[in-house]
Amino acid sequence: MKCPRCQASVQSEQITCSACGFSATLLHSYLGNQWVRLERITDAAHCLRLEDTRRIEIILDDFERSFPQAFFAIYLGALPNNFNVAELGFWLLNQGAFNTHSVSRRNDFGMVLVVDPSAQTASITLGYAMENFFSPKNITRMMQTIGSHLRKGAFGMAIESSCIRAGEVLRKHARYMQWQPDAAVPADSVSDIGLQPLRGGHRSASRPMPENPTLRS
Numbered sequence: 001m002k003c004p005r006c007q008a009s010v011q012s013e014q015i016t017c018s019a020c021g022f023s024a025t026l027l028h029s030y031l032g033n034q035w036v037r038l039e040r041i042t043d044a045a046h047c048l049r050l051e052d053t054r055r056i057e058i059i060l061d062d063f064e065r066s067f068p069q070a071f072f073a074i075y076l077g078a079l080p081n082n083f084n085v086a087e088l089g090f091w092l093l094n095q096g097a098f099n100t101h102s103v104s105r106r107n108d109f110g111m112v113l114v115v116d117p118s119a120q121t122a123s124i125t126l127g128y129a130m131e132n133f134f135s136p137k138n139i140t141r142m143m144q145t146i147g148s149h150l151r152k153g154a155f156g157m158a159i160e161s162s163c164i165r166a167g168e169v170l171r172k173h174a175r176y177m178q179w180q181p182d183a184a185v186p187a188d189s190v191s192d193i194g195l196q197p198l199r200g201g202h203r204s205a206s207r208p209m210p211e212n213p214t215l216r217s
């Protein structure tokens with residue numbers, strides 16, 4: 001994968017980037033290392049209009065139907081000066097528990113688009129498994145398109161275009177490879193289909209938290 005600070009290639013199990021000294025530990029020192037719930041759309045900057053959100057939801061539904069083990073999440077917010085959009089994307093993929101109403105997904109198959117509307121910066125972070133499908137050229141083109149929309153203040157369009165493009169890239173690969181839906185989800189994970197395993201005959205009344213995806217950082 002790429003270092004979120006200097007874009008140098010780093011080994012997934014490597015903790016510190018040898019090129020710039022970035023480390024996940026450093027990121028944890030100001031963002032913490034707790035699990036957070038990662039929603040499909042987090043608009044902390046309040047810059048999406050209702051119709052934008054609705055259109056994006058439809059595109060995301062289509063994306064998730066086409067690639068049942070993958071997810072695409074979007075975060076919009078003004079970031080503090082001490083970290084950038086790529087670093088937040090990296091942290092979200094490592095600490096975010098992404099869950100939809102139907103299937104819990106592994107972050108290896110995740111993509112996170114982080115947009116800082118006030119700084120007009122954006123980044124796309126790919127989970128380890130996703131990296132195999134996107135060439136640097138794919139990402140550059142996506143970022144160019146996102147940038148052209150952001151300059152016009154068209155946040156919804158920036159998100160829509162990137163999600164649609166991501167689907168096109170994945171579809172191209174799916175033609176040549178057998179995509180195995182839910183291969184990453186353990187078969188005995190009955191909570192994925194809305195059932196709670198009976199352990200000790202007692203069930204809690206509240207809905208269980210999604211299982212934390214195991215991730216290397």
Ligand SMILES: [Zn+2]
Nearest residue numbers: 003006017020
């Ligand atoms: Zn680095």
